[in-house]
Amino acid sequence: MNEVKNIMVIDDDPAILDSIGMLLEFEGYRVTVSSDAAGLLSMESELPDLLLLDIWMSGTDGRDICKQLKQQSSTRNIPVVLISASREIEKSAKQAGANDFLSKPFEVDDLLRKVEMHIR
Secondary structure, three states: OOOOOEEEEEOOOHHHHHHHHHHHHHOOOEEEEEOOOHHHHHOOOOOOOEEEEEOEEOOEEHHHHHHHHHHOOOOOOOOEEEEEOOHHHHHHHHHOOOOEEEEOOOOHHHHHHHHHHHHO
16 A cells, blocks of 8 residues: 655645645645745654645745755755746746746646656
């Protein structure tokens, strides 16, 4: 039997956290949601198997968080999918070390395809 994969979703929009969280739980994933990316950098236990991280959050740029995660030995191998309402910043998301990019609004199938691709 396969181990349940843990996905962390960080976004400052509660509606997005709720909808993505419920969708991924329905698909069989264990999901942690948060509106605060700051605590992410000090994670040591219960590291997620995948991180879905919004780029534009109040006071925080997800690209900066991604860069810092990719520089730490304990978190550098966690796949990060950066999410943004702006399609123009996909290049800067990749430059920040993101494994993938998803633009809002997105199709549920696109989200699930990216999750499955990076969590295997």
